[in-house]
Amino acid sequence: MTEFEGKIKQLSQLIKLWNLVDVSFKRQFEEFSNKLLIVLGNGANSEKIKRIIESKPCVTFELYKNEFDSEILTNQIILWWDK
Numbered sequence: 001m002t003e004f005e006g007k008i009k010q011l012s013q014l015i016k017l018w019n020l021v022d023v024s025f026k027r028q029f030e031e032f033s034n035k036l037l038i039v040l041g042n043g044a045n046s047e048k049i050k051r052i053i054e055s056k057p058c059v060t061f062e063l064y065k066n067e068f069d070s071e072i073l074t075n076q077i078i079l080w081w082d083k
Contacts, residue, residue: 016029
């Protein structure tokens with residue numbers, strides 16, 4: 001497993017803890033994590049991360065923005081990334 005794959009797995013685990021959707025969506029969690037890792041690696045700011053968090057779950061998991069707090073989730077991802 002590469003370092004990037006390991007980070008995808010770690011970030012996917014964090015996203016699963018949010019309990020937004022059934023954990024059987026493994027591939028979708030990994031795709032979401034992959035997208036976030038790419039922008040984090042490119043030095044994205046919290047606004048860009050927040051926009052991804054606000055859009056991707058709505059498209060991928062068919063959620064509405066009022067079903068989760070994108071600000072809290074953004075902060076969790078940034079804290080995880082800064083470790």
